[in-house]
Amino acid sequence: MKPKLKLNPDTHGHFGIYGGQFVPETLMKALRELEETYRRVRRDKKFKSDLSHYLTTYAGRPTPLYEAENLSKHFRRNFRIFIKREDLLHTGAHKINNTIAQALLTRYLGKKRIVAETGAGQHGVASATAARLFNLSCDVYMGAEDIERQALNVYKMKLLGARVIPVYSGSKTLKDATNEAIRDWVTNVETTHYLLGSVVGPHPYPMMVRDFQSVIGRETKQQMRKLTGSLPDVVMACVGGGSNSMGMFYEFLKDFSVRLIGVEAGGEGLNTHRHAATMAKGFVGVLHGMKSLLLQDANGQVQIAHSISAGLDYPSVGPEHAYLKMAGRVDYEACTDKEAVQGFHLLTKLEGIMPAMEPSHVFGYLIRNAKKLPRGSNIVICLSGRGDKDLDIIRKYESHVK
Numbered sequence: 001m002k003p004k005l006k007l008n009p010d011t012h013g014h015f016g017i018y019g020g021q022f023v024p025e026t027l028m029k030a031l032r033e034l035e036e037t038y039r040r041v042r043r044d045k046k047f048k049s050d051l052s053h054y055l056t057t058y059a060g061r062p063t064p065l066y067e068a069e070n071l072s073k074h075f076r077r078n079f080r081i082f083i084k085r086e087d088l089l090h091t092g093a094h095k096i097n098n099t100i101a102q103a104l105l106t107r108y109l110g111k112k113r114i115v116a117e118t119g120a121g122q123h124g125v126a127s128a129t130a131a132r133l134f135n136l137s138c139d140v141y142m143g144a145e146d147i148e149r150q151a152l153n154v155y156k157m158k159l160l161g162a163r164v165i166p167v168y169s170g171s172k173t174l175k176d177a178t179n180e181a182i183r184d185w186v187t188n189v190e191t192t193h194y195l196l197g198s199v200v201g202p203h204p205y206p207m208m209v210r211d212f213q214s215v216i217g218r219e220t221k222q223q224m225r226k227l228t229g230s231l232p233d234v235v236m237a238c239v240g241g242g243s244n245s246m247g248m249f250y251e252f253l254k255d256f257s258v259r260l261i262g263v264e265a266g267g268e269g270l271n272t273h274r275h276a277a278t279m280a281k282g283f284v285g286v287l288h289g290m291k292s293l294l295l296q297d298a299n300g301q302v303q304i305a306h307s308i309s310a311g312l313d314y315p316s317v318g319p320e321h322a323y324l325k326m327a328g329r330v331d332y333e334a335c336t337d338k339e340a341v342q343g344f345h346l347l348t349k350l351e352g353i354m355p356a357m358e359p360s361h362v363f364g365y366l367i368r369n370a371k372k373l374p375r376g377s378n379i380v381i382c383l384s385g386r387g388d389k390d391l392d393i394i395r396k397y398e399s400h401v402k
């Protein structure tokens, strides 16, 4: 018999065998303080109304759930496909849900400074934006390699008054930037909140970021009820660290009739080393303060992840996803770079909506696998962000492929 599905971690932050707090002693106090404050504010009327105020008036919630009729017809299977438009939020993606909430929390912690890590710069820009909203100083760690590749986001962060600190260690990318952000936090924990960008890291981050993103699923459930009078049959989202997908799935976890599918980055293929398919190819390991699945080489060293989409390019995944895979509640599938680019074009041509490369993976997956889903399914797809940031990458990719 299947063990009962747990919706929350235990008191030490374990989702099954995953999660936990693998941090230096000096950080334990800060994590405890963060957890206590978080548990207090999430029931606090003032915090809840403030958060809802900024999500509504500043970020643009609720986001529409749009029935994509052209896309639905395209598959000739009597699907009804509904798209959750997180791409319409301020700064263009779901990340702002979390950064506004944590920046507000920073005030409740009595702190004046945030540090954040960023890969492509999306979380850095969302953090710098929320820092302006709440008058916090903001330092963003970013790999030197990524700074080269993401000049526009670096410029945006600077315009927003954030300091972008280059990281020269390791592969000079997100993994190393995260290490440096944690190091900064250890040193400045009295004054500084670490604004982590996904459902990863030590407890309570995976739980807290999930809760802050779960507004996506709550709205979707209500909107589906209005539009169809029932629950969807299938809910899909892309998985990098796993925050937009956890935010979408969480509300549906106990609705066992709803099939949940997470799509991760298959890069150049699962039988190459150039992918970010942690669920398919990862092993249990510890990184950034959590136990989770992790892409590793034969010596257990972290393998460099690859994806055409910078947001999915992370060698691990949130511990709750690893748990939900083990529990058999969520199916995890992969979509290659090439299929994701096809997915991008499909949505653009049929609906006039340009998706970011991350959620393009869901559409790419659907192109190949529509036949596996029952005819007449009602399908919800989380469109986590808009594509403007990726147009250069797509153009370059296509000039190479041809």
Ligand SMILES: *Cc1c(COP(=O)(O)O)cnc(C)c1O
Pocket (backbone or CB within 6 Å): 093, 094, 095, 122, 123, 197, 198, 199, 238, 239, 240, 241, 242, 243, 244, 245, 311, 312, 356, 358, 359, 384, 385, 386
């Ligand atoms: C960062 C990002 C992602 C990946 O992060 P998750 O934590 O897995 O959601 C997905 N989509 C967009 C648009 C992003 O910016």
